[in-house]
Amino acid sequence: MSEILKIEHLSKHFGGLKAVNDVNMTVQKGEIHALIGPNGAGKTTLFNLVSGFLTPTSGHVTFDGHDVTGAKPYHLCSKGLVRTYQIVQPFRGMSTLDNVMVGGFTHTNKVSVAREKALRALKITKLENKADVQARSLNLCEQKRLEVARALATEPKLIMLDEVMAGLNPTEVTEVMDIVTGIKELGITVVIIEHIMQAVMSISDNITVISFGEKIAEGKPDEIARNEDVIAVYLGSDYAI
Ligand SMILES: Nc1ncnc2c1ncn2[C@@H]1O[C@H](COP(=O)(O)OP(=O)(O)OP(=O)(O)O)[C@@H](O)[C@H]1O
Ligand SMILES: [Mg+2]
Structure with missing residues (x-):
């Protein structure tokens, strides 16, 4: 596998608020990579930075071998990077x-x-x-x-999905999980923000966890489910295995 998206030392500060702070994250070609973390952790802001809707305070974004830091959404879309919105x-x-x-x-x-x-x-x-x-x-x-x-x-080569399963009933969540897996099978890389842990754990190849704008963990679903920091700030002991 090779990397399709590389985020290096990416930060976005809104006045004194460090919404995204020095985040590093690498997405491999062809994988489903989840971005999880508590409400207000900075997940959507990270999507906005990568997809060109916000300009980073500092840091770099490389997509498909090109530095695209600060590139506009239509430019990124024409290069194969596209995102959906949390609010339809x-x-x-x-x-x-x-x-x-x-x-x-x-x-x-x-x-x-x-x-x-x-x-x-x-x-x-x-x-x-x-x-x-x-x-x-x-x-x-x-x-x-x-x-x-x-x-x-x-x-797209890379599609970024912001909470596509939020508000859906369990049957609908399963339908959307199948669709997301189907997208991966077409060879399209998926980065997904999602709060529904059963879905995240079953479809993701890798997971990055952020809290208060900072990356606190990265790994395979089973590693994340066992990670004590992640359990403490986000998953709670109910999900621990
Ligand atoms: N344009 C903005 N101006 C000022 N503050 C902002 C702006 N956008 C986001 N924030 C703040 O940045 C922080 C991160 O917000 P963000 O929407 O990225 O969180 P999130 O992880 O997507 O949360 P959720 O799971 O609730 O969707 C929050 O404190 C939010 O209020
Ligand atoms: Mg959000």
Whole structure:
């Protein structure tokens, strides 16, 4: 395996608040890498830094061999790095297919090509039968999958998912876990922020844990589940094995 994403000494300070502080993290090509930690730990801020929505206070981000520190979201997206949002934000008055086609236009301005890419993404996210439905009438699970589909339609090498399972019932969580595993099987690297530990532990190849903006642990799921610092600040003794 080789690395696709390397985060070095990355920091983002908002005034006196060190939302992300000197974080190092490496993601290997083809893996599912989870980023976990308590509420307010800095997970979404880290995603914002990597995906170009925030500029780091200091540090470096290397994607697919290129220094992309401070690069803009559209540039990163065209290079193959894309993310979804913790709060779903579809164009509510547009159909599911049209929403996903927005991503499909990343590498083309041909409607037919964007449509093909969107249909492929809808298939992966099991939304084919919702293609013509207005986004506003989708339930939460479908809206979360729409976010993933829109990102997939850009044909990424690396997709970053911010709490795609939050608020879903156990059956829906299992469905989304299958979709995430399916994305990995297509050869796309996945970085996932998630609070649902059963899901994180079963689908992840590696896990990075942050707390108060700092990395406190990194390892395989079984190592993380046994890590005393992680248990103390996040997992609690219930999850310890
Ligand atoms: N634009 C901003 N300006 C000031 N403070 C911010 C900004 N964005 C985030 N923060 C703060 O940075 C810290 C980290 O927030 P972040 O949203 O990254 O946490 P998180 O780990 O994603 O939490 P959650 O699990 O609740 O989604 C929090 O204290 C938050 O209030
Ligand atoms: Mg967050």
